[in-house]
Amino acid sequence: MGRPAMLTVDDDAAVSRAVARDLRRRYGQEYQIIRASSGTEGLEVLRDIKLRGGRVAVLLADYRMPQMNGIEFLEQAMDLFPNARRALMTAYADTEAAIDAINVVDVDHYLLKPWDPPEEKFYPVVDELLGAWQAAGDREVEEVKVVGHRWNAASYKLRDFLAQNLVPYRWYSADEPEGRRLLDAAGVGLQAVPLVVTPDGRPLSSPTATEVAAAVGLSTAPVRDFYDLIIVGGGPAGLGAAVYGASEGLHTVLVERRAVGGQAGQSSRIENYLGFPDGVSGTQLADRARRQAVKFEAEVLTTRDVVGLSAHGGAHVVSFGDGTELSAHAVIIATGVSYRPLVAPGVAELTGRGVYYGSAATEGPACADTDVFIVGGANSAGQAALFFCRYARSVTLIVRGDSLERSMSYYLIQQLAAIDNIEVRTGTEVMEARGEEHLEAVTLCDSKRGNSMTLPAEHLFVFIGAEPRTEWLDGAVSRDSRGFIYTGPDLLTGGRRPTGWDRDRDPYYLECSVPGIFAAGDVRANSVKRVASAVGEGAMAVSLVNTYLEAQ
Ligand SMILES: Cc1cc2nc3c(=O)[nH]c(=O)nc-3n(C[C@H](O)[C@H](O)[C@H](O)COP(=O)(O)OP(=O)(O)OC[C@H]3O[C@@H](n4cnc5c(N)ncnc54)[C@H](O)[C@@H]3O)c2cc1C
Numbered sequence: 322m323g324r325p326a327m328l329t330v331d332d333d334a335a336v337s338r339a340v341a342r343d344l345r346r347r348y349g350q351e352y353q354i355i356r357a358s359s360g361t362e363g364l365e366v367l368r369d370i371k372l373r374g375g376r377v378a379v380l381l382a383d384y385r386m387p388q389m390n391g392i393e394f395l396e397q398a399m400d401l402f403p404n405a406r407r408a409l410m411t412a413y414a415d416t417e418a419a420i421d422a423i424n425v426v427d428v429d430h431y432l433l434k435p436w437d438p439p440e441e442k443f444y445p446v447v448d449e450l451l452g453a454w455q456a457a458g459d460r461e462v463e464e465v466k467v468v469g470h471r472w473n474a475a476s477y478k479l480r481d482f483l484a485q486n487l488v489p490y491r492w493y494s495a496d497e498p499e500g501r502r503l504l505d506a507a508g509v510g511l512q513a514v515p516l517v518v519t520p521d522g523r524p525l526s527s528p529t530a531t532e533v534a535a536a537v538g539l540s541t542a543p544v545r546d547f548y549d550l551i552i553v554g555g556g557p558a559g560l561g562a563a564v565y566g567a568s569e570g571l572h573t574v575l576v577e578r579r580a581v582g583g584q585a586g587q588s589s590r591i592e593n594y595l596g597f598p599d600g601v602s603g604t605q606l607a608d609r610a611r612r613q614a615v616k617f618e619a620e621v622l623t624t625r626d627v628v629g630l631s632a633h634g635g636a637h638v639v640s641f642g643d644g645t646e647l648s649a650h651a652v653i654i655a656t657g658v659s660y661r662p663l664v665a666p667g668v669a670e671l672t673g674r675g676v677y678y679g680s681a682a683t684e685g686p687a688c689a690d691t692d693v694f695i696v697g698g699a700n701s702a703g704q705a706a707l708f709f710c711r712y713a714r715s716v717t718l719i720v721r722g723d724s725l726e727r728s729m730s731y732y733l734i735q736q737l738a739a740i741d742n743i744e745v746r747t748g749t750e751v752m753e754a755r756g757e758e759h760l761e762a763v764t765l766c767d768s769k770r771g772n773s774m775t776l777p778a779e780h781l782f783v784f785i786g787a788e789p790r791t792e793w794l795d796g797a798v799s800r801d802s803r804g805f806i807y808t809g810p811d812l813l814t815g816g817r818r819p820t821g822w823d824r825d826r827d828p829y830y831l832e833c834s835v836p837g838i839f840a841a842g843d844v845r846a847n848s849v850k851r852v853a854s855a856v857g858e859g860a861m862a863v864s865l866v867n868t869y870l871e872a873q
Pocket residue numbers: 553554555556557558559576577578579580581582583584585586587588589590591592593594625626627628655656657658659679680700701702704790793841842843844849850851852853855
């Protein structure tokens with residue numbers, strides 16, 4: 322923890338040095354003594370301390386200074402550090418002004434210059450100021466700070482991104498005094514939210530995910546331009562491939578468009594993954610896997626969206642959204658699936674402002690004592706209901722089908738049935754989401770009874786199945802009508818190899834219609850949609866990559 326600051330502001334260099342010397346002698350061990358030669362400079366120092374998350378215990382300002390006098394300085398300093406204790410230093414002639422200041426700007430004390438001996442005339446006052454500050458105090462905040470609006474979609478996306486990457490941060494609403502202070506310290510207004518302040522005090526207004534990732538120390542740029550293996554997608558399949566690829570000595574880079582973990586990273590508790598009898602949260606699992614991959618020297622890049630795949634000579638080239646490219650001997654596509662959008666009036670407009678795709682674990686505490694609606698009848702929706710019922714007044718699971726039995730695991734159905742504040746409405750669909758600034762109500766249609774109802778709602782979480790987003794592979798590898806990638810035996814029609822196939826062997830089990838390109842996990846046609854199978858396919862794909870490379 323850094324030491325709290327004591328700031329003295331005086332335009333007279335000799336006096337300023339004397340004050341700092343006296344302060345340092347008695348308080349220098351525990352406090353950082355800082356000098357400024359004008360009110361403007363003092364305020365700059367304070368803004369910097371605020372952005373770094375530091376604390377200010379005491380402000381001592383000379384009354385008579387050009388441009389900004391001590392009272393004006395203390396008044397503005399209070400906006401940044403309201404808990405810092407304040408004293409005005411005056412010459413005898415200015416005593417009256419000092420007394421006025423005590424009444425006008427809530428100055429705690431005034432000190433008459435000179436104050437020799439300090440033991441009698443200076444330290445007792447400063448001791449009193451420090452005592453008052455210690456009683457009220459300020460906490461030091463060393464982590465990333467985010468200032469935003471609760472119902473602002475960009476603020477939500479940013480928090481979700483940090484949470485998924487397990488980056489600790491402290492959230493400040495722009496409506497709270499401390500949020501406003503941080504905006505002031507960064508010199509920006511409300512239109513700049515979300516504002517991110519890095520632990521070293523750097524403010525970033527409405528940053529992109531890549532800017533945030535780089536600022537908090539996540540890798541976003543590759544170290545080399547040619548690799549043995551490029552893995553696209555950082556879900557369980559991609560992470561599995563990265564661990565096995567790197568541990569077997571392949572120069573491996575994993576490229577993830579958002580945060581590692583994929584769908585699994587959204588799961589509040591995975592209970593059926595081997596080796597975790599008490600369950601494990603998806604973020605924990607993803608974080609362990611990422612560290613394991615990095616330990617074996619795989620590069621893990623986040624916020625990099627792959628938008629194209631092509632062949633150049635013997636190499637495979639992936640291209641990114643920003644126009645840059647990366648090449649490798651082999652590529653594993655592990656891009657999984659993404660949530661299908663819920664189509665109903667109002668849903669798109671309120672997404673990120675009460676309507677969320679996935680479990681949005683960051684929203685848990687915000688759901689306290691509210692009515693939460695979850696759309697979907699599969700395990701992911703069931704898990705989310707179990708997660709949110711710990712916070713919410715009520716959780717309603719909206720299921721289109723007429724029972725859960727066909728879509729959800731037995732153990733989850735049992736758990737849901739045992740919890741009082743969870744209601745399951747089968748045969749029900751969302752007709753509309755309503756709200757001005759944020760979600761306020763949902764209209765549901767009960768197909769069994771043939772009626773509709775509008776209920777108050779603050780949160781609607783959508784889990785309605787998923788689809789692969791593989792449009793970027795158009796013309797590159799062969800896919801089924803829904804976009805899932807064909808591999809191995811699925812590519813052989815009537816025993817015939819795929820068009821353009823130039824090897825005198827069949828495609829390996831997880832190989833795509835182009836030699837050297839493999840697919841693993843949920844993105845693969847006919848795959849088992851589970852964490853364990855995705856991890857297993859990632860590992861198996863690496864073994865096939867090795868076989869492919871040996872034959873080259
Ligand atoms: C809420 C929830 C709970 C679940 N619970 C369980 C459970 O308890 N047990 C279980 O076995 N399974 C569970 N599943 C299913 C399991 O999570 C998936 O089967 C598994 O995550 C699939 O892994 P994957 O790596 O193939 O794909 P994904 O997990 O979908 O990961 C794909 C990754 O690729 C990235 N990506 C996509 N396109 C690109 C691109 N163009 N460029 C760069 N990156 C890209 C995505 O951002 C994503 O991170 C759950 C799923 C959900 C949604």
